[in-house]
Amino acid sequence: MLWRRRAGMNGESDLAIHGATPGENIDESVRALACARHLPQPHLDRWLAMNERSRAAFLEIAQTLRLRTGQITAALELLEEISVRDATDCADILAAPEIARIRLHAGSAPARARELIETLRARRFPRLRETSTRLAGAIRELRLPRGISVVLPRELRSDVLTITVEVARVAELDGAIEALAARRAAIARIIEMLGGSE
Amino acid sequence: MNFELDAVFIEDSERETALARRIAAAVQDRAPIENVADGRVPARAIAGADSFSAGKRRMVVMRRRTPFVMSCPAGSARFACCGYLVMVLASNCPMDCSYCFLQEFVADNPGFQIYSNFADAFEELERIAHRAPDRHFRIGTGELADSLAFDTMTGLSRELIAYFAEREKLTLELKTKTDEIGNLLDSDPRGRVLVSWTLSPEKVWRTSEHRTAPPAARIDAARRVLEAGYRVAFHFDPVIAYVDAEREYAELLDHLFEVIAPEKIAFFSIGGLRMTPGLRAAARRRWPRDPMLLDEHVLADDGRLRTFTPLRLKLYRIIADRFERAGVKVPGYLCMEAASVHERVFGAAPASPATIGERLARERERF
Numbered sequence: 078m079l080w081r082r083r084a085g086m087n088g089e090s091d092l093a094i095h096g097a098t099p100g101e102n103i104d105e106s107v108r109a110l111a112c113a114r115h116l117p118q119p120h121l122d123r124w125l126a127m128n129e130r131s132r133a134a135f136l137e138i139a140q141t142l143r144l145r146t147g148q149i150t151a152a153l154e155l156l157e158e159i160s161v162r163d164a165t166d167c168a169d170i171l172a173a174p175e176i177a178r179i180r181l182h183a184g185s186a187p188a189r190a191r192e193l194i195e196t197l198r199a200r201r202f203p204r205l206r207e208t209s210t211r212l213a214g215a216i217r218e219l220r221l222p223r224g225i226s227v228v229l230p231r232e233l234r235s236d237v238l239t240i241t242v243e244v245a246r247v248a249e250l251d252g253a254i255e256a257l258a259a260r261r262a263a264i265a266r267i268i269e270m271l272g273g274s275e
Numbered sequence: 276m277n278f279e280l281d282a283v284f285i286e287d288s289e290r291e292t293a294l295a296r297r298i299a300a301a302v303q304d305r306a307p308i309e310n311v312a313d314g315r316v317p318a319r320a321i322a323g324a325d326s327f328s329a330g331k332r333r334m335v336v337m338r339r340r341t342p343f344v345m346s347c348p349a350g351s352a353r354f355a356c357c358g359y360l361v362m363v364l365a366s367n368c369p370m371d372c373s374y375c376f377l378q379e380f381v382a383d384n385p386g387f388q389i390y391s392n393f394a395d396a397f398e399e400l401e402r403i404a405h406r407a408p409d410r411h412f413r414i415g416t417g418e419l420a421d422s423l424a425f426d427t428m429t430g431l432s433r434e435l436i437a438y439f440a441e442r443e444k445l446t447l448e449l450k451t452k453t454d455e456i457g458n459l460l461d462s463d464p465r466g467r468v469l470v471s472w473t474l475s476p477e478k479v480w481r482t483s484e485h486r487t488a489p490p491a492a493r494i495d496a497a498r499r500v501l502e503a504g505y506r507v508a509f510h511f512d513p514v515i516a517y518v519d520a521e522r523e524y525a526e527l528l529d530h531l532f533e534v535i536a537p538e539k540i541a542f543f544s545i546g547g548l549r550m551t552p553g554l555r556a557a558a559r560r561r562w563p564r565d566p567m568l569l570d571e572h573v574l575a576d577d578g579r580l581r582t583f584t585p586l587r588l589k590l591y592r593i594i595a596d597r598f599e600r601a602g603v604k605v606p607g608y609l610c611m612e613a614a615s616v617h618e619r620v621f622g623a624a625p626a627s628p629a630t631i632g633e634r635l636a637r638e639r640e641r642f
C-alpha cells in the first residue's frame with residue numbers, strides 16, 4: 078500500500094491509503110495525524126505499539142470517520158482493552174462486520190464516529206450491555222403512566238433502583254400509588270434482576 | 276518457597292534481634308546483606324522502571340515505628356464490615372498478583388519490610404484484650420503482606436502460634452496464597468489459630484497470581500494444617516468476572532469440598548475485584564497483557580472500579596449457594612460490600628462488625 082498526504086477538510090494535514098505500505102510510512106502517517114489532532118504522547122505510543130496491520134487499520138478508520146482527539150483516545154483505549162481481553166488484535170476487531178458497516182455506510186462522519194465508539198464500547202462491555210438492555214426492556218414492559226419513572230443506576234454501578242413520582246394533586250398521588258401497587262411484582266422482579274437474578 | 280532477593284538490609288539497632296539473626300543465617304549466600312542506620316531509606320521507592328517489583332526483592336529488617344495493630348483498612352461506614360483487626364508484621368510481599376492493592380498502597384515504600392520488634396504487637400494485643408475482656412477478637416497478619424511467604428526464613432509463625440495458643444479470647448488468622456506450612460505442622464495451636472487461603476480458579480492463578488502456589492496446592496496445604504489441629508477458612512477474593520467465571524468458581528468449590536469437608540471450614544468470605552483508578556492504572560502499567568484486569572468494570576459510588584452489580588452479585592451467589600447446598604451452615608461474609616448486597620447474597624442482613632468478628636473468632640467452639 079502507499080500513503081499519500083492530502084489536505085484535510087479544515088486545512089490540516091490528512092492522509093489516505095493507497096496500495097502497499099512499509100511500516101515506516103504508516104508510522105509517519107500515524108504521527109502526522111497525531112500531531113494534527115494534538116494527540117497526547119501516551120495515546121500515540123499506544124497506537125504505535127500495535128502491530129502493523131492494526132496501526133494501519135486504525136489509521137484508516139480514524140481518517141475515514143475524521144475522529145476527533147477524544148474519540149481517538151477513547152477508541153485506542155477500548156481497542157487495546159478488547160484485544161488483551163479477547164486475545165485478538167485491533168485489525169481483527171476493526172474488521173468485524175458491525176464496524177465495517179460503519180466504515181462503509183453513508184451518513185455524516187461525526188455520526189459514524191459516535192457510532193464507532195458506541196460499537197466498541199458494546200464489545201468491551203458485552204454483558205453490561207446485554208443486562209442493561211434486558212432491564213430496560215423490563216422497565217418498558219411496566220408501561221408506567223405519566224409522572225412515574227423507574228430509573229436504573231448508571232452503568233448498573235449499584236443495586237439501587239430509583240423510582241420517581243411527580244404529582245401536583247392528591248388525586249395524582251393516589252393514582253401513582255395505585256399504579257405502582259399494581260406493578261409491584263414486576264418492579265420486585267426488576268429489583269431482583271439488579272441483584273443478579275436471571 | 277524460593278523467592279528471589281536482590282539484597283537484604285538490616286537496621287543497625289536490630290542486628291542482634293532473634294529475627295534478624297535468623298534471616299541473616301537463612302539468606303547466607305543468596306543475597307548480599309547490608310547494615311543500614313535507618314531501614315526506612317532502603318524501603319523507599321528507587322528510581323527505575325518498576326520500583327514496586329524491585330521493592331519486592333529488597334528485604335528490609337527494621338523496627339516498626341507506628342502501632343502494629345489496627346482496624347482493617349478495608350473497613351468503612353459504607354460497608355458491612357467483619358470487625359477484623361490487622362497486625363502489621365511486614366509490608367509488601369514476594370509474590371506478585373496483578374490486582375494486588377499494594378501496588379498503590381505501598382508504592383512509595385515498596386521495600387519488603389519485616390519488623391524485628393514484632394513482639395511489641397503482643398503488648399498492644401494485651402491492652403486491647405484488657406479493655407474489652409468479654410469480647411473475642413480475630414487478628415490477621417495477612418493484610419499488607421502474605422502471612423506465610425518467607426516463614427521458612429523468618430520462623431515468625433512459631434512465635435505467633437505460641438503466643439495465641441495461650442490466649443482464650445484472641446484468634447490469630449494467618450492468611451496466605453502459599454503452601455509454606457512447614458513451621459505450622461510442628462506447632463500446637465490449641466484451636467486458636469486459623470489458617471486461611473485465598474482461592475481463585477486455575478485460570479486466574481495462571482494469568483494473575485504470579486509466584487503463588489497453585490490453587491490445588493493451597494487446598495492440599497489446608498487439608499494438612501486441618502489435620503494438624505488448625506482451623507481453616509477460605510477467601511474468594513477477588514472474585515473476577517471473566518467469561519467462564521460462573522462455571523470455574525463452581526468447579527473450584529467442588530474441588531475444595533472433595534478435599535475438605537464443608538463442616539470443617541470455619542468460614543468463608545467473598546469480595547469482588549475492586550480497584551481505585553490509581554490502582555488500575557498501576558496494575559495495567561505493570562501487567563498490560565493481563566485479561567483479568569479487564570472485566571466489565573464500572574466506577575462504583577465508592578470511587579472504585581467494580582464489576583457491574585448484577586454480574587458481580589450473580590457470582591457471589593454462585594459461591595454462597597455452593598456452600599448452602601453443602602448442607603452445613605458455614606458462616607460467610609462479604610468484604611467491602613453494602614449491607615443490602617449482603618442481604619441479597621446471604622438472605623439476611625449482616626450482623627454488626629463486632630458481632631461478625633466475634634462470631635468468626637468464636638467459631639472454634641463449633642469444632
Ligand code: SF4
Nearest residue numbers: 368370371372375452
Ligand atoms: S499474595 Fe496477596 S499480598 Fe502478595 S501479591 Fe498477591 S495479593 Fe498481594
